[in-house]
Amino acid sequence: MTETEQRATRDQRARFEALARVVAEPLHRYLLRRAEPDQVDDVLAETLLVLWRRIEDVPGLATEHAPVLVPDPDAVLPWCYGVARGCLANARRADRRRRSLLERLTWTAAGSARETGDADHTALHTALAQLRPLDREIVQLWAYEELTPSRIAEVTGLSANAVSIRLHRAKKKLAARLERKTGPGAGHETGEGQGSEESGRSSR
Structure with a gap:
């Protein structure tokens, strides 16, 4: 300088x-x-x-x-x-885009619209981070920029059909992860271990 x-x-x-x-x-x-x-x-x-x-x-x-x-x-x-x-x-x-993304993905996860809290944002970001980079980009283009698969194809260089398939699979993965994070049993141990333990006690 x-x-x-x-x-x-x-x-x-x-x-x-x-x-x-x-x-x-x-x-x-x-x-x-x-x-x-x-x-x-x-x-x-x-x-x-x-x-x-x-x-x-x-x-x-x-x-x-x-x-x-x-x-x-x-x-x-x-x-x-x-x-x-x-x-x-x-x-x-x-912030509206983040909330829109959360609502759209939560709708996919639950099958219907429902109220969500701040904790869900953390769960969403965690679930997104676990996707492959290209799948994450496709989901964000769909949710944040509200692009159709054909427009996403222009951005990513994929075919529109490939985008649709990847988007469908990515949303299913996100839905499953969000259900585990925000569903009724979130944060609790499953009953499998308890059942096994009870079985063990009853057999004694």
Whole structure:
């Protein structure tokens, strides 16, 4: 990195730090009033990352050719609120996609729609991770991007028939794993060992 590039990087960091000192707390309050509690920190971090990347676009902020001053909140906050609003919208869309995936796969598992809790998300991610990478990609394209097998075939290079077969098999595997994780007997030992033990006692 040349000296000029190093100076530009230092200037960018200084301007970002000056901006963050002014906007971080108001942005946190903004998100607390709008986001789910478990979303706030992640969305705030994403917002600050966007501000870092777009530091040149922030209105009312000192330029690289001017001294770094304490930004005027009235000048910079409206634009920063807009960035936070966009990041929150992205987070909500991602959350809806995850919930949609869970609901669609749970429907496959149970044969009917049912209420699901946060624990099911963990079970779903675990079940997805156990699929082969290509099968996992096919399921995610179907559930998240809502693509048809023919469109998935374009993405993966497979035939539409091969996609349909893989998708069907993958959903069956996920359904079985989700049933084991979230079904009535989830987290409990099966009765096989108990039955054997009782048989052993009765034969004594």
